Amino acid sequence: MSSSEKLDLTSPDFVNENFEKLAELFPNCVTESAEGKAIDFDLLKQELSHAVVEGNKERYRLEWPGKKEAIVTANLPTTKTLRPVREDSVDFDNTENLYIEGDNLEVLKLLQESYLGKIKMIYIDPPYNTGKDFVYKDNFSNDRQEELLDSGQIDELNQRLIANPETSGRYHSDWLSMIYPRLKLSRNLLTDDGVIFISIGEDEVQNLKKICEEIFGGNNFIAQIVWQKKFSRANDATYFSTMHDYILCVAKKHKLNDPIGFELQLLPRTLEEASGYSNPDNDPRGEWTSVVLSTKSGSASLIYEIVTPSGRKCFPPDGRFWGVKKSKFEELVEDNRIWFGKNGEGIPRLKTFFSEVQSGLRPNTLWFHEEVGHNQEGRQELKKLFDDKGYFDGPKPVRLLKQILHVANTKDSIILDFFSGSATTAHATFLLNTEDGGNRKFIQVQLPEAIDEDSEAFKDGFKNICEIGQERIRRASKKIKEETGADIDYGFRVYRLDESNMEDVYYKPQEYSQDKLDLFADNVKSDRTPDDLLAQVMLDWGLPLSLKIEKANIEGKNVFKVAENSLYACFDEGIDEALAKALAEEKPLRIVFKDSGFKDDTAKTNVKQLLKQLSPETEMKVI
Template identity: 35%
Template sequence: MSKPVMDQVTLQDGESANLVSENIEQLKAILPEAFGEGGVDFDTLRQLLGDAGVIDEGEEKYGLNWHGKKKARQIALTPSTGTLLPCPEESVDWDNTQNLFIEGDNLEVLKLLQKSYAGKIKMIYIDPPYNKEKDFIYPDKFQDNLDTYLKYTGQVDEEGLKLSSETETAGRKHSNWLSMMYPRLKLAKGLLKKDGAIFISIDDSEVVSLREICNEIFGEENFVAQIVWQKSKKGDSKLVAAVHEYIVCYTKDKAASIESGLWRTRKEGVDEVLEKYQSFRAKHGGNHEKIREEMKSWYKSLKDSDPRKQHKHYTWSDDRGLYFPDNFAGPDDGRESRPRHEIYHPVTGKPCKKPSTGWRWDEKKTDWALAQTPPRIHFGDDETTIPNRKSYLLETATEPFNSHFYQDGRTATLQVEGLLGDGVFQFPKNTSVLAKLISLVTVDNDIILDFFAGSGSTAHACMELNAEEESGRRFILVQLPEKLDENKKEQKSAFKFCKENKLPANIAEISKERVRRAGRKIISEKNLTKLDAGFKSFKLASSNLKIWNPNRSDLEETLLSHQEHLVDGRTEHDILYELLLKRGVDLTVPVESRSIANKEVFSIGHGVLFACLDESIPQTDVESVAQGILKWYAELKPTSDTHVFFRDSAFSDDVAKTNMAAILEQNGITHVRSL
């Protein structure tokens, strides 16, 4: 019988999800015959896929191509070796919140989120650069993208690094934008739930290109709408005044989205009408005649422009609620086979008059409607009046989202100025619009992701909606710490704000502050005691695991320096959260700690993962630490395999390490590894 072994985690283990390997494994599971000793047998694969016409090798084919597309696809498939460092001091309600704010290059962050959040995000909203003259285009570089980000943020020294937004000077304005967007959307799709959806704000500059790459990534069959958002009534132009922008929407699987039963929005004014109805009902009890007279009088007092007046036909009521008598005659399509069964008047007992086109409902559904309490069919005074079906306002209070709407763009600016001051953020998104989109496709506890967070409007909208509906939707924001230049006119106010509030001068810091202030304001104004207005703050950085980079001229010194596999200066919590990322655990799961044999031991996700990252575990403490973990493990009774991690250099020798693994394995914990 072999001795238990404590495997060591390497930097390769610390990579984000390897999408290429996952694609190959999925293909191998479906078509194992297409794989031989040398890898994929493309001739066999072609035959298995039906040969003729399935694999298109011709030069002329429909699709969007640009210089750099192949590289953009490769960038999406290249794993990240980065990590996310926890920043409790910048967070709000760290111990309890379910929300995340991640500062970093969103391409790398999306890669790092693949294991923990694949197939878990219900909605993505992004407002990416529109590719205008001064738009910031992210500096993606194949293979060294994390290194580029670290240099940009000053974590790695390099003189003269300049990231320019003057994309037109390269002669490839559209190509650069497409290469920036393609890998991010590719990775975003992997995070969406099957019935999830993505909404992307854009204008005329790149809407055509965006539609093309989304068709390729999400599938043209999953296109939902290109919504027109009219933001003003007039605009400045020498030819045509552009007063709108777009929100392009795709689902991951349209059939699943339809089956979800969501995708409905509240009709304007309907809640106010129902509230008024309830006040009349409280006043008159079950006297529905008096309630009807009150409703008619109230509607009459409203101006024609009042959105509540569009519901003025809802004046009748019964014990179920407010309704209007809607006809249920069959459509006038010339069919003689429409149901023409008898419906008897409840007072006279005689057959009621039928519509000339017959009934819309068959006899079975009619009988069901009549058997309800109260009945769902409205009768006239006698049988000479054609009966109607009761259309209840409460049951028809929603409608599909309109593909065109007007919302003044200035209201969002005023909202942010009220929180941060004048001119701090240019053109923030309207939270009421975002709240409608969030409400359209999500329910309680769903996760909303925005990886171009900007001013933080998505988080603000999510908190407002949660406060209104007493729900617990979660948000994840990702924002590059784009540096502010006090010499640029459009950034002067933002730079001043950072200086006055002792914040680093970058966009991510202002966005975090906006979310903090918005949360406090919502809680204060609504006098709430239960609202998650917090967030856990993380920052993108290089892995906590050292890269093996030997000095060939002094291998002895290299080996000695690599005895400690962890980066100097990193905390136990830094390492802990990298373990969560690489093991695919939600970053907001409960993290508890206990002192066992004077060592701090962590339990993550109710025992899914244990970690003791103390720098020294001598042989004399091995038994005590192991038994303490086992006792905790027995208390928590985790439902999935438990993993336990230790610092490799903490053990005095291999015997101590082997003994630790043996004790845990003999008691049911077989996944024991060192860092």
């Protein structure tokens, strides 16, 4: 018997029936509560009254069930860390580009000190909340067992992604609670002249705009761009064929309100867009246009006779003056910068060459696919890299990200994308650097979402989205290097979100009795490497993970040197006075050891005193 043939065997649910009737009569009174869809009875009372009904104080702001929890979520600290994955990286020790695997909320928290105010541009393409996409589930009431399972990755027992169908009673609320803390944390990372671009669809664009105005300030909203994402209409649409998506542009500080705020870079002008340019005299400097040489004001020295090539004598028009003195005019004639018309008898005009015009075009809010590409183009770009296999349904085209990177004025800046997906942002960064000589560096963050076992990507050996994204970066960089030969940074360091490198006793020693403390002679977990410890130390000390890392052997000990003398780290055993003296000669700004790494308690005391005496500027810490 099919489900449609089964008897209900329950009495009528009059509450639900009444709800649906009210929702049909008063759709504006339907809202979302913590339990799901609900009726706003205060608003319903108002609909049924000719007088103003007293109720909750009105204010202009976006509210939803879970907003306060979303704010708390953003403020909760984390003890997680990032562990380097050298085997998946390219040129790990030298590159300044990063690819981070893990839940972007936790990652954003970990980046707060190292990248505070250092990111020039953020671009994100979050789930659109169409009813088919998945949203992140941020559950911070996990018990200890769940915390041990949660390493920032999808897990059968602790899933980070949940479906959010349109029938959900918290359809909008869940999505807003997901995006709010991430945007709140991302603002801290932007430079004062920084900017964020967010791709979004119809379902949440208005809510997202309100959230951005709340987090960044209404005065800092720059533009709502309409991008033509499709090149042909879909005739199977129920009503209108949706041809576009939106891209919101919001500044950390608006230039109108703050002199150090975001300054947009103009788009380069092409001859097709710059009307009036031609080259009738075949000037080797290229196309030019001409402007009048006379002005409305001047002195007597600017009134003089000019003889054209045809022999015609002319003066400035009545009441006007030549724009340059006679000596300067003669220099311009000698340089072929004066145009007397086709027959050499016209009133002289000054030639202005297109190659010398510095101003560009101010971008508009309509971006057509001819200009920046479309989704199908983005898919084809991936297929060219992966042997005619697309893997992603609608990746953003490289041309779109290149335009965003350009107008964001990012030439020598750090770019962050914490919904990396197919890694188009990294691809575009490489390509634009080769084209304009830029030195942009990227940080890509992506949750390692498991790939469907029936998919083409899984059959080709990819287990999660991060593996595809990283391989896309490798292949794109190789292709760009082969085609351009440009000398840029093609590498990237891979880091993976995980639980802290330290045992619990490191954070909560008060919860352990003395006899239990003796069990933890080493605070560090047994499976962690010196590379792991260095990454956590860099984050804790607020140092960017992109800094150059060198390895040295000093007094028989392995020592990391970060950004020359910015940080020295040694996690070997048997640290003694000889090593301290050798390190002091190099005058590092910071140095860190394992607490259990000293030869004995006396050596620990002596090392500290020696560094203080021989290199007083060095700050020493232990973990």
